[in-house]
Amino acid sequence: MIGRALLASMLALQAPLVPAVAAPDRCNPPRGTVEVGESWAQKRLDPKRVWSLSTGANVTVAVIDTGVDLTHPQLRLAGKADLVGSGYNDCVGHGTAVAGIIGAQYIRGVLFHGMAPGVRLLSYKFTDSETDGKTELLIKGIKAAADQGAKVINVSSKTLDHPALEAAVRYALAKDAVIVAAAGNVSRRDGTPSPAYPASYDGVLAVGAAGPDGALSEFSNKETPVSVLGPGQNLVSTWPGRSYFKGLDGTSYAAPYVAGVVALVRARYPTLDQAQVRRRIIATADGATGAGKGPAWSTRCRR
Template identity: 40%
Template sequence: MRRSSSRLIRLCLSTAAAVALSVGSLGAAPLATAVDGPVQLPALGGPLADGAPCAKASGRRAESTPWPLTTLQLPQVWRLTEGAGVTVAVVDTGVGQDVPALRGRVRAVGDAGKDCVGHGSFAAGVIAAAPVDGSAFAGVAPKARILAVRGTDERGTATPDRVASGIRTATDEGARVVYVANALLAGRTELTAAVKYAADHDVVVVAPAAPDTAPQASDGSKSDTSARPYFPAFVAQALSVSDYGPDGTRPSSAPDPFAADLAAPGDGVVGTAPSGAGHYIGSGSSLAAAHVAGAVALVRARYPELNAAEVIHRLQSTAYPSVPPRLDPYAAVSLLLPHDRSTTTEQPAAHVDPAPSDVPARRAMVIAVAGAVFVLVLAAAAVVVPRGKARNWRPADA
């Protein structure tokens, strides 16, 4: 989509500001511009340090349309599907129960109805927030349901066992899509088994291809942004996602994703706070994965007959050609694809009339010839009879 140069500059500046401010505590974060409007939003943080306060409600809302909504053509998508009837599990820090944009559509497992960190509530809003008065923000699938499943401790620290257990719990609780917020270097065995368990139950698992912030190098001198396999995204059956910003590029300081399946908006992203109607701004592959999880809900609502593998194929085959391919929800829910059960209909058997019989033709020919002979006989009689009578039927040479 083409934008004026001035708007593009503002968008790039806002993204850079969001990335710079995304490190630190959610409750004490400074303000960052959410989109190209004047409203400023507090920045989303990562796991909380010991003693840090829990996330608070935001008193600010995004008043202008966040860039992912226009980039992903979501208003056009919602004419076809809004994700109704599909449950998306959010395996994260929990999802707050007092979020107006999610009201009536959140079910929590255990203590996952409390979100001290705020990341799970933010991601749930990106996936399924409904429009509310006074705000231009909405999630990708605004009528989908959310299943909150804890994948971290209360301070936001994830472990392979917690995440694997969260994936299995979400599957057993009936989710058709499982969003995982974390990208872990360890836990290959248990996370591979968990993703396979979900796939065997026709569940699509979506996960970030890299963490939101790069881990420290082994010598502790700097962040290590080199590409490496992270789990559960690296598991074959999972849908791995990397991020890009309003200008189409990734921040140079972000971890390099390892062979991501899709890319989606993930920098300078607006999301819901853990309580109240306000918003925060955040960046990272985990937020890109939230956009893809919402898109999976749209496809599963639009084409309920497709299994998990077919849903993933549809999203990848309709994505904008790039490296990695960029999510295109409108194409995913609207294009007709060959060899896809969502567009395959039984064609009625062709009816071929039998070859016409030649009997009527022969009969007509006989009648025509007989008629012609009869006419000739009558014509001859019309000439011969009068002359015969005139000569009293005497021969002409008599």
């Protein structure tokens, strides 16, 4: 699992605004709760241990997702763009949860916080759905984030292979961005799984999901060549309506845990390029058992 070995080793702009043209007919994400506890994932990774050395300060992290709740007291955006044209509101909740896992601010008395609260969060809204989005808008978001100097780009969604998408990934990597992407989920109704993109492209830090025991989650897509696992079951995070949501599952929530660790590393070791950071994340992952975890789980890679 990402985090513990790497965090232990650490112990030794405003984005351009895209005008919104129309609000969605309905903006009614599931209701959250104001009562929140500390999740197993936060306890296990315990990022506060290294905040004296790195909070991700001044590292720009782009969240390409469903938008981010602008009113949540733990979320601060350095920039936002509405690529859909439906307004900045997160009408799904997904993007708000992803952003919170990465960079939710620490507030005394609130048990939830992000991995790297010092980051500069950029929100690129490319869809109003948790299940799909237009590939051309995802491409636009990746390129725009790279142009704005994002050193970490989180993509908690999947699509099919496309030459223009691969070109956008290459473009962002050439601009020294670490791209963290979800390996994708497989449900019983999906049938035969297929590789998820952009996670399956070379150079992308592909993230699968693990449970509290460190084992690969049943729903985590094994067809995607996974680089590392992150917590992906029974999670909690920020949610629209100045609230929180419990019981979140999916590789899309595992990815931002990894993105948060990447931001901590990039702030602590600013001379490392994106390829070196990616290799460091993989090499310092904890070991575990089972198939479908990728090279990060080889005992030869552990430190």
